[in-house]
Amino acid sequence: MTLELHGITKHVAGQVHIKPTTLTLRTGHFNVLLGQTGAGKTSLIKMMAGLDPIAAGQVIMDGEDVTRLSTQKRNISLVHQFFVNYPHMTVFDNIASPLKVAGMAKSEIQGRVEEAADILQLRPMLHRRPHELSGGQQQRTALARAIAKESRAVFLDEPLANLDYKLREELREQLPELFAGRGAVVVYATSEPEEALLLGGETGLMEDGSVVQFGPTADIYRAPATLSAARVFSDPPINVAEVTKTGNEMQMGDAVRWSVPTAQAGLADGTYALAVRPHHVTPRPSATGTVRLNGEVLVTELSGSESSAHFRLNDTAWVSLSRGVHPFEIGQQHPFYLDPAGCFYFGPDGTLVAQGGSV
Incomplete structure (x- = not known):
């Protein structure tokens, strides 16, 4: 049938x-x-x-x-x-x-x-x-x-x-x-x-x-x-930011830079939309090579054994989701750590062009 x-x-x-x-x-x-x-x-x-x-x-x-x-x-x-x-x-x-x-x-x-x-x-x-x-x-x-x-x-x-x-x-x-x-x-x-x-x-x-x-x-x-598909298939909402690749360096905003992982080494230099699910953005380093972000905590939630924090990064709302209870303070700056291995990269037309190894 x-x-x-x-x-x-x-x-x-x-x-x-x-x-x-x-x-x-x-x-x-x-x-x-x-x-x-x-x-x-x-x-x-x-x-x-x-x-x-x-x-x-x-x-x-x-x-x-x-x-x-x-x-x-x-x-x-x-x-x-x-x-x-x-x-x-x-x-x-x-x-x-x-x-x-x-x-x-x-x-x-x-x-x-x-x-x-x-x-x-x-x-x-x-x-x-x-x-x-x-x-x-x-x-x-x-x-x-x-x-x-x-x-x-x-x-x-x-x-x-x-x-x-x-x-x-x-x-x-x-x-x-x-x-x-x-x-x-x-x-x-x-x-x-x-x-x-x-x-x-x-x-x-x-x-x-x-x-x-x-x-x-x-x-x-x-x-x-596509980025549209990634948004549909993410709850809490997937985090999205504009990044620029130049040589072996990836840059987000003015202050956040990291070395390009092997999985994205073949990307042409240019601007991309980075998307990362909240469980790859954590309040503590989860793996070698994580990228530190500093954000203002806006909202916190505790659900069972998981904690989520909504925070402002470069005038954009982001979400972190992690195991355990964490001492977030509303209105305060807090470090968060991005795992590049969990990132998707989408081109100007919104189609997937590269991704990390553990998404």
Whole structure:
């Protein structure tokens, strides 16, 4: 089973909302759409599902052109971030609802519902109604409905966004197993880069209604093709600064200089955009050859075992992320250390031209 998009676009009030998009999505892994709110993830999913009209292009499912088919005729399932269940129905009937609409025999419905309920640990709740369930159980019910239907494509639109942290972690770990071996194309939309990395598979990075890069998730993380892609795939935000290479020296601003690492030795002299993720900017030297930066601390945060500091460097806001608790003082100058091995370099057109050895 494959789901192919051939130059599909969407217009809203005469304006292009989704730019021409061509992708091939396959079974056997998660296909992740990663982008900030408003990037176009939900719109693209609705177009694939037949819920939003397509201005141009084609949607092909397993060789069949379904561009003009209704959602019901595409045999797909859609799970939203909101708990969409029928409040007057039991959990059993919620899971069984698309099977009943399809006219399936009662015995087969019984078997499919019970199988899905067992997978999602819902068997004891089958006679309850949605208002008697926790948020996690309600979302499990929606997932069970998608599994029982045995759709050709399953669209998960930020399905864990409204769950608490613990439930998100549990379901996130289970999701790849839930859909493994079922033969469906699974498309998962998220705004969290960490979630994309945990799910693996292939990822399409979305920005401003366009897929800016698509491919194996780990490969895109290690080598974003453009500065735009690097920005999408970074949380906290990636740090960016203009640098100039002259001979064997790299310079940032007026005071920061370092010897060009071997990985960038072949770069032509000139000006580049340096981008470095926050975990390669630390409050203490993390490796030989780190470059000292001095910045004014603006905001500090402690999350679990990690500390982050937002600081001002050459009139630009930067972020440092490191393990442990560090004695930052708001408004004070503090040393930070840049690891050149973690840097990307982008040319004037925004494309990747070089990178360090441990990004």
